[in-house]
Amino acid sequence: MVFVTCKDTVTGRACCVVLCTTEEQNLVKELVGLSTRDRIRAIRGLSMSFKEKKHIRLQSHAFRCFADCSENVSLVSVSLIIKQYNTNNQVLIQWSCFKLFSQSFRRCGYSIKSARQTLKLWQSIMKEIGGRFGTSVLSYFVFLKWLLMFNIFSFLVNFGFITIPLLVYDPSPNIPPNVSFTGLEMLTGAGYFTYTIMYYGGYSNETLVGLVKYDMKLAYFFTIAYEFKCCLSCFPCLCLSLYSMASSFKKNYVLADPTSNSAWQLLSSWDFSITNERAVRQRKNNLRVQIQESLSDKAQRQLLTLSEKLKHLGVYLGFWLLSTSLVVGCGVSIYYLCQYEQPAETLLVPFVVSLMNLVVPLLYSLFNKFEHYSSHRRQIYALVVRNILLKMSILAVLCYYWMNVVAKKFSCWESVVGQALYRLVIVDFLFLMLGSFFGEFLSNVIGTRLIPRLGVPEFDVARNVLELIYAQSLAWIGIYFSPLLPAIQILKLFILFYLKKVSLTQNCQPPRRTARAAQMQTIFIALLFFPFFVGSLSIVAYTAWRLTPSEQCGPFRGLNSTFSVVGVWMDDLHEIPGSQWVIWIYENIIKSEIFYFLMTLIIMAIIYIFWQVTQGRKELIGLLRQQIVNVSVLYMCL
Amino acid sequence: MGTTASQLGKDSLAEYQELTFLTKQEILLAHKRFTELLHKDHKGDPHARVPMDRVLTLPELKSNPFRKRICHVFSTSEQKDGSLTFEDFLDLLSAFSDSATLEIKSHYAFRIFDFDDDGTLDSGDLEKLVNCLTGDTDDTRLTTEEMRQLISNILEESDIDKDGTVNLSEFQHVISRSPDFVSSFKIVL
Numbered sequence: 001m002v003f004v005t006c007k008d009t010v011t012g013r014a015c016c017v018v019l020c021t022t023e024e025q026n027l028v029k030e031l032v033g034l035s036t037r038d039r040i041r042a043i044r045g046l047s048m049s050f051k052e053k054k055h056i057r058l059q060s061h062a063f064r065c066f067a068d069c070s071e072n073v074s075l076v077s078v079s080l081i082i083k084q085y086n087t088n089n090q091v092l093i094q095w096s097c098f099k100l101f102s103q104s105f106r107r108c109g110y111s112i113k114s115a116r117q118t119l120k121l122w123q124s125i126m127k128e129i130g131g132r133f134g135t136s137v138l139s140y141f142v143f144l145k146w147l148l149m150f151n152i153f154s155f156l157v158n159f160g161f162i163t164i165p166l167l168v169y170d171p172s173p174n175i176p177p178n179v180s181f182t183g184l185e186m187l188t189g190a191g192y193f194t195y196t197i198m199y200y201g202g203y204s205n206e207t208l209v210g211l212v213k214y215d216m217k218l219a220y221f222f223t224i225a226y227e228f229k230c231c232l233s234c235f236p237c238l239c240l241s242l243y244s245m246a247s248s249f250k251k252n253y254v255l256a257d258p259t260s261n262s263a264w265q266l267l268s269s270w271d272f273s274i275t276n277e278r279a280v281r282q283r284k285n286n287l288r289v290q291i292q293e294s295l296s297d298k299a300q301r302q303l304l305t306l307s308e309k310l311k312h313l314g315v316y317l318g319f320w321l322l323s324t325s326l327v328v329g330c331g332v333s334i335y336y337l338c339q340y341e342q343p344a345e346t347l348l349v350p351f352v353v354s355l356m357n358l359v360v361p362l363l364y365s366l367f368n369k370f371e372h373y374s375s376h377r378r379q380i381y382a383l384v385v386r387n388i389l390l391k392m393s394i395l396a397v398l399c400y401y402w403m404n405v406v407a408k409k410f411s412c413w414e415s416v417v418g419q420a421l422y423r424l425v426i427v428d429f430l431f432l433m434l435g436s437f438f439g440e441f442l443s444n445v446i447g448t449r450l451i452p453r454l455g456v457p458e459f460d461v462a463r464n465v466l467e468l469i470y471a472q473s474l475a476w477i478g479i480y481f482s483p484l485l486p487a488i489q490i491l492k493l494f495i496l497f498y499l500k501k502v503s504l505t506q507n508c509q510p511p512r513r514t515a516r517a518a519q520m521q522t523i524f525i526a527l528l529f530f531p532f533f534v535g536s537l538s539i540v541a542y543t544a545w546r547l548t549p550s551e552q553c554g555p556f557r558g559l560n561s562t563f564s565v566v567g568v569w570m571d572d573l574h575e576i577p578g579s580q581w582v583i584w585i586y587e588n589i590i591k592s593e594i595f596y597f598l599m600t601l602i603i604m605a606i607i608y609i610f611w612q613v614t615q616g617r618k619e620l621i622g623l624l625r626q627q628i629v630n631v632s633v634l635y636m637c638l
Numbered sequence: 639m640g641t642t643a644s645q646l647g648k649d650s651l652a653e654y655q656e657l658t659f660l661t662k663q664e665i666l667l668a669h670k671r672f673t674e675l676l677h678k679d680h681k682g683d684p685h686a687r688v689p690m691d692r693v694l695t696l697p698e699l700k701s702n703p704f705r706k707r708i709c710h711v712f713s714t715s716e717q718k719d720g721s722l723t724f725e726d727f728l729d730l731l732s733a734f735s736d737s738a739t740l741e742i743k744s745h746y747a748f749r750i751f752d753f754d755d756d757g758t759l760d761s762g763d764l765e766k767l768v769n770c771l772t773g774d775t776d777d778t779r780l781t782t783e784e785m786r787q788l789i790s791n792i793l794e795e796s797d798i799d800k801d802g803t804v805n806l807s808e809f810q811h812v813i814s815r816s817p818d819f820v821s822s823f824k825i826v827l
Contacts, residue, residue, distance in 0.1 A: 040656055047745040049714050050725035053657050107652060111662065127826060262816075263791045268747070269818035270771055272702060272734065272825050280701045281773075288772035288780065295787055625798060632799035 024056065031060040040106075121145065125501060131275040133459065133510045140461050140468075141497065147472055148493040150234065154227050154479065155486035161223045162483050163197050166216065169208045187426060188347065190419050198422075199482045201415035201553035217565045220555045221544075224480055228537055231476075235529065266290055279510055312372060319367045323386045326363065330356050330390065331397040338401045349420070350427035353394055357428075357470070358435055361387050361463060384462055384528075391470045392531060398424075399477070399539050403547060412553040418482035425474050425485065429492045432467060436503045439463075444507035456509040464500070469528045476536035480543060645669070650684075658732035659742075667827050668731055671696070672724050688727075690720035698825050703770045707750045734825035743823045744810045751809075758803040764789050 031039050043057050122145065130138040196202050208214040266287065274280055334353060341348050364386050373379040402417045410416045443457035471492070478485040545563050549556035556562050570586050573579045589595050646669050654665050673681060675693065680686035690709045699705045709720035712730040722730070732738060733746045752759055753766045765785060772780060780788065796804050796812040804812075813819050 044657060044659060045739050045742060047742055049712075050657065050729050051714065054653070057657065106656075262795060263788055264795055264812045265816045265818065267767065267771060267792075268813055268816045269822050270703075271822040272704075273822070275697055275701060277701045280703070284703070284771060284773045284778070288778065291768075291772065291780065291788060292784060295784055295791075628799050632801055636801070 024059070027056060028059045028063060031056070032063045037106075122497070127273075129501065129504065130273050132279050133504065133508075136461055137459050137504070137510070140459075140464055141501070143465060144468060144493060144497055144500075147468060148490060148497070150231060151475065151486045151489045151493060153230070155484070155490060157223060157227060158479070158483040158486065161219050162203065162216075165208055165214050165219065166197060166203060169210060170204070188419070188423060193422075194415055194419065198484050199415040199418040200480070200555075201412045201418075201550075203483075203555045205555045205557050215569075217555045217559075218569055220483075221562060221565050224483075224540070227479060228476075228540070231533065235533075263291070263294070266294070282510060315371055319371055323364060323367065324389070326360060327386075327390050327393050330360065331393045334394060334397050335401060338398070339405070347423060347427060349398075350423045353398070353424065354427050354431035356394065357391065357467075358431055360390055364390075380462060384466065387463070387466050388528070388531060391466070392535060395470075395473065395477075395535065403539075403543065407547050410550075412550050414481050414550060414554055418478065418485070421474060421478035422482060422485065422488070425471070425478070425488055425492070428471055428474065429496075432471070432492075432496060433499060435467070436499055440503045440507040457507065458510070459504050459508040466528060469532050473532040473536045476533065477539050480540045645673075654728055658728050659735045659737040660728065660732055664731065664735070664827065665728065668728060669724065671827055672727050685723055687715060687721040687723050690722075693720075693722055693727075698827060702825075704750050707753065711746060711749045731825070731827065734823065736824065736826070740814060740820055741810070743820060744813045745806070747813065747819075747823060748806050748809045758805050759809065760803040761789050761793075764792055764804075 031042055034042060039060060043053055043060070046053055046056065048056070122141075126138060126141055126145075129141060193199070194201065203216060203220060205217055208216060270287075271283070274283060334349065334356075337352055338349055364383055368379060368383055371379075371382075373382065398420075402413075402420065406416055406420075407413045439460070440457060447455050447457055472489070475485055475489040543562070545561060547561070549559055549562055551557055556565060559565060559568070566586075570583055573583055646666065651662060651665060654660070655662060658665070660668070672688070675688045675696070676686055690706070690713075693709055694700060694705050699708065702708070706720065708730065709722065710718070712726045712733075713720045713722055714726055715721045733742055748759070749755075751763060751767050753763045754760075759767075768785065768788060769779060772778065793802065793804070796808050798808050798811070
């Protein structure tokens with residue numbers, strides 16, 4: 001037995017460390033070789049009880065400080081030196097100043113981490129929802145919170161960089177004398193608001209001279225570009241906070257058979273955070289039903305004959321044709337309605353758009369009941385894809401109308417588009433509230449009093465997430481035309497959170513199908529985020545690139561296109577010495593086509609390499625599995 | 639909050655923060671809840687044990703189907719009676735916390751599911767596991783035939799070396815493919 005005494009600055013006492021088994025010594029030897037941060041992380045990750053971890057930590061600290069104080073002493077020689085002393089000798093070791101400093105730095109990191117946790121919004125409400133309804137419903141609220149945070153950021157950036165300079169320079173908006181504020185503007189966004197900073201038209205194109213020279217054009221352009229870039233790069237944080245998109249993609253689509261209804265996945269998805277007794281009993285029932293279904297599914301899957309398969313195929317094609325024609329019909333009717341509606345200041349178009357967004361998905365759910373999908377997952381995907389098609393085509397038709405007709409007809413057309421988007425956002429909010437009422441409250445009443453067979457409704461995560469994404473894409477398109485639109489969106493999301501929470505707790509029951517939640521979230525997010533975000537981005541990019549800004553109003557008046565503001569800036573920079581590198585980057589990298597061609601080639605080559613590596617690994621996994629089985633068979637024979 | 643912090647001691651708090659995945663707030667809350675469970679005679683004693691039936695009155699554990707196994711796994715008592723000290727309790731919360739790694743969670747999940755504590759999950763363990771999750775009374779149990787088929791599906795999927803039991807590595811391998819696991823294996827006070 002060997003004793004080493006050292007003064008531990010963490011606990012403040014002198015402690016004795018007894019070096020015991022060789023296994024522990026090996027572990028400690030490994031830990032001593034790591035840096036302090038890695039060592040702490042490694043010890044935390046040990047699957048031992050607290051006492052044992054403390055013991056290992058003390059040992060590794062003792063070894064480390066002994067090694068630090070006696071220079072050029074390797075670990076082997078340290079243990080040899082220690083073994084030379086007999087049991088009653090003690091070696092006193094002092095900590096160095098450096099250790100103290102790194103320790104206080106680490107403690108500072110911990111306190112920052114704790115402070116962040118206290119600032120989290122709605123923490124207790126989310127915990128309650130997660131406890132009663134499980135993680136898939138909770139993911140909707142997490143997503144809502146993320147959108148709210150993004151909108152707050154977006155509003156602050158816009159307000160700070162675009163609106164405040166203008167307000168400081170010229171605080172009074174130039175409103176024509178016969179227009180006054182009536183309450184109706186809150187709903188239509190027109191009238192008094194048209195001339196304020198609410199819309200694109202209210203911003204000037206001058207270079208404001210005050211404390212510094214502030215170019216409004218450049219500010220507007222780069223602020224909007226920065227926001228879109230931030231949204232794209234913040235998106236991975238959302239995925240990490242929901243369910244780690246990359247790893248679930250890799251693990252589910254590379255290693256596992258995506259069609260297997262895995263028993264382990266059903267069992268291991270038991271949600272330990274559920275605290276409500278009734279919810280637990282319901283979950284158990286649901287899980288049993290799911291297990292029984294999956295057992296019988298496996299038996300039944302081979303039983304479909306050819307004629308039945310053809311019949312199913314015919315039914316699918318028929319319903320897909322029907323849904324596509326519905327979408328086309330909606331699009332065409334909205335286009336003609338836009339043309340017919342003169343002047344464009346009534347709420348008719350937004351009302352019809354929101355009505356379609358409410359009614360047509362209900363029709364789709366009805367279709368779903370008549371089609372017999374082989375798996376629940378395919379059913380959900382089909383429903384989601386149809387809803388996405390509907391919403392995207394409505395948005396596409398509206399944007400086409402704005403870009404092609406409105407841009408040529410009105411003098412200050414960006415403000416007109418901004419107003420149209422404002423109205424769409426407001427009416428969409430009203431319909432969301434109505435939808436909550438009809439979707440959840442009425443279903444609850446019908447399900448419990450009138451038709452008890454239907455039962456208490458479930459919270460439809462898919463539909464609600466889609467509605468959120470649609471609302472957010474309206475805001476994304478609107479950022480260019482109405483920089484303060486995120487403020488409305490913030491209010492909307494804030495109220496929506498509480499509304500949905502109340503509706504959920506009063507009217508709904510936890511979802512019956514519990515497994516596959518995370519996988520479906522992954523697909524949802526990919527399906528929903530990319531089309532809508534890329535669509536909004538391309539609309540704004542097309543506006544900035546191709547359309548001529550209006551002559552009389554806005555920060556880009558007089559220019560050929562919004563992008564030319566960068567060209568003008570580059571010309572100005574020629575005069576300023578020392579900025580040659582910016583001009584060089586612009587001329588040779590951003591403007592040259594060869595650069596993009598090369599980048600595309602390189603990216604494609606990288607993707608191909610990764611794909612081949614994946615294929616090779618799949619084969620290797622198969623071979624290794626066979627090897628394991630062979631070895632264990634051999635072992636059992638011996 | 640002030641009195642709790644002073645009862646816990648800044649150095650112990652720092653040590654707990656270093657050795658577990660919990661933040662300072664969570665540790666202080668855990669201390670508060672744990673001292674509520676203690677018998678009033680033991681309230682000053684940092685190594686006091688809370689018997690299992692008192693631990694199971696916590697609302698987070700009360701309705702959990704694995705509550706007894708959880709207590710047994712995290713308990714360091716000599717008599718194997720499932721009683722927990724404060725450090726055991728912190729261990730429990732750390733393994734079930736948000737920031738715990740997949741390795742830790744799967745290790746403890748394996749030990750929780752291993753009802754007979756023999757280091758592997760054999761058919762008996764799997765049967766008890768399924769019964770825990772689907773209901774134990776006569777009308778909610780699966781039939782014998784369904785149970786047999788389910789267990790053979792489970793073994794087919796996860797038993798790589800085909801020895802009829804699932805050991806820790808096989809369990810960790812099959813769990814790593816389940817994206818729901820890390821987010822469901824969570825208990826937050």
